[in-house]
Amino acid sequence: MKNxxxxxxxxxxxxxxxxxxxxxxxxxxxxxxxNKNINIRxxxxxxxxxxxxxxxxxxxxxGNAEKDLKQFPDKSFDYVVLSQTxxxxxNPELVLNELxxxxxxxxxxxxxFGFWKVRFHLLFKGTMPITKALPDEWYSTPNLHMCTIKDFxxxxxxxxxxxxxxxxxxxxxxxxxxxxxxxIKNLFSDLGIFLxxx
Amino acid sequence: xxxxxNIKTLIVKKPLKLDCGKTIKDFPIAYETYGxxxxxxxxxxxxxxxxxxxxxxxxxxxxxKKDGWWSYAVGPGKAIDTNKYFVICxxxxxxxxxxxxxxxxxxxxxxxxxxxxxxxTINDIVNAQYNxxxxxxxxxxxxxxxxxxxxMQVLQFISNFPEKSKxxxxxxxxxxxxxxxxxLNELGxxxxxxxxxxxxxxxxxxxxxxxxGLAVARMAAHITYLSKKGLQEKFGRKLQEREDLKFxxxxxxxxxxxxxxxxxxFVDRFDANSYLYITRAMDYxxxxxxxxxxxxxxxxxxxxxxxxxxxxSDWLYPTQENKDIVIALNSIGADVGFVEIKSDxxxxxxxxxxxxxxxxxxxxxxxxxxxx
Numbered sequence: 001m002k003n004x005x006x007x008x009x010x011x012x013x014x015x016x017x018x019x020x021x022x023x024x025x026x027x028x029x030x031x032x033x034x035n036k037n038i039n040i041r042x043x044x045x046x047x048x049x050x051x052x053x054x055x056x057x058x059x060x061x062x063g064n065a066e067k068d069l070k071q072f073p074d075k076s077f078d079y080v081v082l083s084q085t086x087x088x089x090x091n092p093e094l095v096l097n098e099l100x101x102x103x104x105x106x107x108x109x110x111x112x113f114g115f116w117k118v119r120f121h122l123l124f125k126g127t128m129p130i131t132k133a134l135p136d137e138w139y140s141t142p143n144l145h146m147c148t149i150k151d152f153x154x155x156x157x158x159x160x161x162x163x164x165x166x167x168x169x170x171x172x173x174x175x176x177x178x179x180x181x182x183x184i185k186n187l188f189s190d191l192g193i194f195l196x197x198x
Numbered sequence: 199x200x201x202x203x204n205i206k207t208l209i210v211k212k213p214l215k216l217d218c219g220k221t222i223k224d225f226p227i228a229y230e231t232y233g234x235x236x237x238x239x240x241x242x243x244x245x246x247x248x249x250x251x252x253x254x255x256x257x258x259x260x261x262x263k264k265d266g267w268w269s270y271a272v273g274p275g276k277a278i279d280t281n282k283y284f285v286i287c288x289x290x291x292x293x294x295x296x297x298x299x300x301x302x303x304x305x306x307x308x309x310x311x312x313x314x315x316x317x318x319t320i321n322d323i324v325n326a327q328y329n330x331x332x333x334x335x336x337x338x339x340x341x342x343x344x345x346x347x348x349x350m351q352v353l354q355f356i357s358n359f360p361e362k363s364k365x366x367x368x369x370x371x372x373x374x375x376x377x378x379x380x381x382l383n384e385l386g387x388x389x390x391x392x393x394x395x396x397x398x399x400x401x402x403x404x405x406x407x408x409x410x411g412l413a414v415a416r417m418a419a420h421i422t423y424l425s426k427k428g429l430q431e432k433f434g435r436k437l438q439e440r441e442d443l444k445f446x447x448x449x450x451x452x453x454x455x456x457x458x459x460x461x462x463x464f465v466d467r468f469d470a471n472s473y474l475y476i477t478r479a480m481d482y483x484x485x486x487x488x489x490x491x492x493x494x495x496x497x498x499x500x501x502x503x504x505x506x507x508x509x510x511s512d513w514l515y516p517t518q519e520n521k522d523i524v525i526a527l528n529s530i531g532a533d534v535g536f537v538e539i540k541s542d543x544x545x546x547x548x549x550x551x552x553x554x555x556x557x558x559x560x561x562x563x564x565x566x567x568x569x570x
Contacts, residue, residue, distance in 0.1 A: 041533075047554070050537050054558050057565030059503070059535045061524060071525040 001031055004191060007167060007174055008081060008107050011195050012036060016078035019043065019102065021095075022085040026053035033058070041077075043068060066090060069098040077103045084109050084133070084191070088142045093159075099196040100161065107194045112168075114148030114186040126150045133190045149192040150182060156196055165195040204260035205253075205296040206230060208288075210329045215466050217482075220316040224305070227326055228296025229253050229288035232272065233280035236333060240272055241567070242336045243278060244327070244363070245287040246344030246351035249419075249476055250468055252295035255287045256280070261295065262467045270551050277560035282567070283340065290351075291326045292318045292476050294469035298326075300399065301469050312471055313399035318482045321348070324355040331362065341563060345369035345548035346515060350483045353496070353523065357485060360500035365566050367559070369507045369548045372519040373526070373539070374484035379514060382422055384479035386415030390470045399471050412470040413461030420460045425511035425544035429453065493526035504534040505562045507555065509547040535562070 005028045012018060014036045020029050023042030026049075032038035042060040044050050053060040061068070065082075066089055080103030082095070087110060089095045099106040104142075111133035112118070121129035128138040136142070147155070149168065156163060166177035168189035177185045177192070203230045225420025230253040235242060247267065251547040252259070256266040256273045272278040272285055290295035292315070300315040331339070342363045344352045349371025356366045372379075382518055390396055401407050421429075433453040437443070440450065449455040489495035497504075504527055508520035517538050527534040539555045541547040547555060 047538070047540060051554060051561075054535065054537065055561045055565075057569065059533055061528070061534065061536045062538055063536070071528045073529055073531070093476070139357060176201055 001027055003174070004083065004109055004169060004171055004193065005031060006061070007169065008083065008109070008192055009036065011107055011165065011193075012038065012079050014038075017041075017076075017135065018110045019072070019077040019080045021069070021080060021082045021099065023053060023058075023060060024049050026056045026060065028060045028081065028083070029053065029058050029060075030056050065095055069095070071100055072102040074101055075079075075104050078105065079103055080106045082106065082108045084111055086110055087145045087147065090144065092145050094154075096159075096161075100196065105164065105195060105197045107193065107195050108152075109191055110147060110149070111143075111153055112149045112186065112189050112192050113146040114150055116187050117190070120189075131190065149177065149186045149189060152192060152194065153177070153182060156194070162197045162198060163194055167193040169193060202261060202296070207296055208329060208333050210326065212329070214322070214326055216316050216322045217319040219319050220260040222291075222316065223297065225291070225326070226300035226302075227288050227291070227298070227329065228293075229286060229330060230255065231287075232256060232285040233283055235284040235336070239334075239336050240338070240340055240449075241282065242284045242286060242334065242339050243341040243343060243545065243563075244330070244355070245278070245338050246274065246324075246327075246342070247287060247290065248344070248346035248348045248437035249480065250416075250464070251348070253287045253289045254295075255285060267549060270549065271556060271559060276564065277556045278343065279560070283563070284373055286330055288327050288330055288336065290318075290323045290476060290479075292323070292472060292479060294472040299469070300471035300475055310400075312401075313474070315471070315475060317478055317482075319477060319479050320350045320354045321358070321488075323479060324351050324358055327351075327355075328359060328362075337498055338364060341365040341367060342565060343367035343369065343559075346371055346372075346545065347480050349515075350480065350485075352525075353485055354483075356500050356502055357488075357496040360497075360502070363502055365563070366488060366502045366504045367502075367562070368504070368520070368523060369508070370509055370512050370515045370520070370545055371521050371523075372515050374486050374494075375481050377427075380481045382419065382514075383481055385418050385472050385483065386477060387419065389414035390473060399474075400426075401470070407465070408470045411463040412465050412468065412473060413458075415470075415473060416464040416468075417457045417461040420457060422514050425542055427511065428500060428542045428544055431542065493523070494530045496531055496570070497527055498530055499534070502533075503566060504532060505558075506534065506536045507540045507548070507558065508536075509541045509543070509545070509552075509555070511539060511542050512545040512547065514545040 017039040020042045029040045050062045080099045118129040168185040169191040207226045251267045254266045256269045289295040349368035352368040390411040393408035396408035436452040438455040486493045508517040524536045
């Protein structure tokens with residue numbers, strides 16, 4: 001399982017109720033269910049991925065986060081997880097608000113466009129950056145609204161969203177982000193992980 | 199109808215009060231079982247059939263000599279694996295495969311009921327079938343499953359008996375019959391009652407039944423079970439055993455011939471009055487109304503795990519109507535999974551060889567059974 005998922009799992013206490021939005025093949029869900037006795041649900045748009053989740057014995061709803069989160073009552077999950085998908089929505093702010101409405105807390109991870117490799121790629125090659133976290137060409141990427149760790153932090157602050165914990169991930173190393181190191185972390189991390197609440 | 203030695207029947211002694219106000223008692227429920235009930239009695243699956251189905255789910259139907267209606271899904275090693283699970287299915291009351299219906303005799307006057315049989319509802323149908331659990335000594339089913347009208351029974355059953363099944367699988371169904379579906383059913387009923395042989399329902403099954411009307415009803419309904427794309431791909435404008443158009447009203451096109459055939463074989467196995475009664479039961483089905491406009495209330499007392507399945511090309515019970523059930527369940531925090539299966543085979547997809555559907559069904563059941 002990838003490091004990102006281990007960090008997300010560490011943020012969640014045992015026996016909680018969790019919704020994984022964009023749960024893909026259910027790897028994180030299965031881990032949470034088996035290791036932390038989590039009452040876990042998933043929402044996934046891809047039919048093939050939904051089938052993979054069913055084959056793992058996971059409860060998944062085929063649907064679109066931009067339309068289908070509204071059926072869940074307020075604060076009906078202890079945590080709602082959104083892994084590296086926020087940038088792919090037409091309206092990320094709407095989805096973020098829905099995550100925070102449905103979940104008591106939300107865990108959001110973003111591929112960091114401020115990562116030095118991304119900056120270097122654009123600066124020296126002059127073409128759209130392709131990295132491990134951003135593997136697609138400009139014409140085939142699902143990403144519509146890329147942001148940096150700094151952008152995300154500024155955004156949630158401006159919306160009165162409380163950040164409980166911010167983590168920066170670079171390869172296998174994770175570290176805390178705070179006000180003082182934000183610029184550095186924004187440069188040296190390819191992924192940001194945020195535990196937030198509204 | 200003929201009581202055949204191949205038909206197993208449970209006589210329900212207990213009176214059953216129907217939604218129409220009448221009470222029936224000492225009535226037969228024809229059923230069939232597949233696989234075997236284990237010693238813990240925790241491997242039973244109650245399967246509900248659709249409008250024209252019967253208790254013969256899989257294998258050879260001993261009456262029609264054709265494959266059971268859900269042979270693709272049910273059987274040894276299949277999605278609903280009869281090596282593992284004990285499958286029970288019964289003919290709905292109002293039906294014509296041995297359960298109490300309009301072709302039975304009215305005990306009060308010893309005459310065939312015809313349309314004097316009480317109008318039954320999906321609620322009456324599942325209340326009657328509940329007797330099978332007591333008969334087999336099953337305290338809790340492992341699952342209930344069914345498509346189309348079978349799915350309506352699934353929803354009604356878990357609403358009436360919230361603790362009686364661990365898992366719940368409504369397929370290609372709805373929580374309330376749409377205006378379009380009522381209209382299509384009415385078309386079928388009008389075809390039957392317009393047949394001069396119908397005689398206000400007092401026809402003799404063995405001599406002159408309203409076969410033409412019933413065949414037209416079946417033909418119209420059959421179109422609704424398919425998709426435009428599926429029809430186009432299978433038949434297109436292909437001609438039936440001829441080089442060119444004949445400038446007449448014989449079946450020039452393969453699709454015409456196919457529909458005529460579907461109509462004619464249906465008449466041999468189905469009773470026109472049963473068609474009236476069962477379509478009526480579907481039309482009356484409105485679980486939302488039963489719970490005063492709040493569908494979620496139908497499920498608030500159950501802890502069962504739901505798995506809802508729809509098909510992309512089903513325009514009779516479209517995905518949105520299935521999703522409405524998902525939404526009602528999610529709004530009360532129920533354990534519900536949902537998948538829309540891609541298929542060009544229309545509403546009939548749940549009866550056909552659609553691997554994504556069959557795999558999902560199998561995986562859901564088998565994984566849930568392990569956790570059982």
